[in-house]
Amino acid sequence: LARHQDHQAKCYEEVKQHLVPDCQKLPTAESIRELRYLEACIKESLRLYPSVPMMARKIGEGVRIDNKYNLPPGTEILILPYATHRLEHIYPDPERFDPERFADTAPHQNPYAFLPFSAGPRNCIGYKFAYIEMKTVIARILQNYHLTPAPGKEEVEPVFRMTLRARGGLWVKLTPRTGAAEGYVERVTACGAFFFWNLRVSASTM
Template sequence: MGKKIYAQSNSDSEYVKSVYKMSDIISRRQRTPWFWPNFVYNYFGDGREHDRTLKVLHSFTNKVIHERSENISHIESDNDSDNGTKRRRAFLDMLLMTTDEDGNRMNNQEIQEEVDTFMFEGHDTTAASMNWAVHLLGAHPEAHSRVQQELQEVFGTSNRPANMEDVKKLKYLECVIKEALRLFPSVPFFARNIGEDCHINGFKVPKGANAIVLTYALHRDRRYFPEPEEFRPERFLPENAVGRPPYAYIPFSAGLRNCIGQRFALMEEKVILAAILRNFSVEACQKREDLRPLGELILRPEKGIIIKLEKGFYQTSSCSG
């Protein structure tokens, strides 16, 4: 967004605290249906705390948007750096300069909704996904070895940072990420409001009903994912995905309200995992049954994930010792 908040070095940041607090508040309310009505929640639940926390989050994003919009003319004209190369624009700058077919720009509320989505949902989800992927690679030496072989083919012995062309070539690593998201989707369930009467397995579901989609369970459908508990990245090779219904695998939701940042998330994960695996071999220190996933807003292991890292450039995959 073009704004530094130093979240990693300043964990006492009010914004950082509010992000985590809001996640807890929402998760608690989801599990207590008697607090779903707003008037009950406001008088007897965390309604006031919810509003205070939301105010902190919105105040921060509003301030950032206001500061950037005041400098929009400077941003538009400042396209070149000192050496004549194109200067990279922040995502927020692009939102501020986006126009529709009539030349109208987005208003502040529309921009705020997009900024809040990226700021609030764009960090924990990818972190959780990479967490699970590292564990799964550490527990499956063959997949680990195949990823490092692919990295060596793309990067050789170079320590240069990854670029877009490199990311496109990391096909098997992308399969690993997708399989990790199948087994442990970052968002284990989501809700939809039914827009019209429909029939499902002989039952009439009326318009206006709320449907809960359990991604975690959906991804274990044996018709499309044989031996669903097995970690098999090869499931997502193009030849193995032929004929699979598009809604059998929905880690980023689906339809009109799917995740706006899914392509960005996959690229981000590929870049970070590639950086880790180019420098370290990974060994899992826990069995999968010991991890006990907790299905809150984000799917996390109950007590975290412990791994061993062995320093070395393209070391052996088992990381023994």
């Protein structure tokens, strides 16, 4: 979002519309659900930079590929979401950041064409919670800060490990929004205590 100001502006307007600015009022599940454009931006970011760039699977039955290659049952294969997400016949102009690929009005997509959390019966069981968590945190940041690339740190160079990382880290400049971040440090402290208290109370009543 720091590198794509037009999309950040749309997300900010959406956040202003659906979330109250008071940090001591927890966002509701409904308000987070309404952040559809922000979710599309998150998904497009995960398309370009999936947290797990490759995964291994063992095929359960024989597979023939392009009428040339036979893979017998039990063959271990590598699946590369980083490469799959850049197939041009699935994602035209694949290097371009385009959240509209995941808009509600976008054409139906093969469920195995988007794999940030894997797919099928062995996919990540916490992916829905992950989306809620990302939307909540990013929305709170956008409420209070305008994001721009840190000077000299505009480009992101991926490093392939067990998880995908950025060489040298991710650097973002946070500029307080007018009237939104005054006394923000104190409010963040209060928010942290408030969230922890709610978590503790919820856990004690389970």
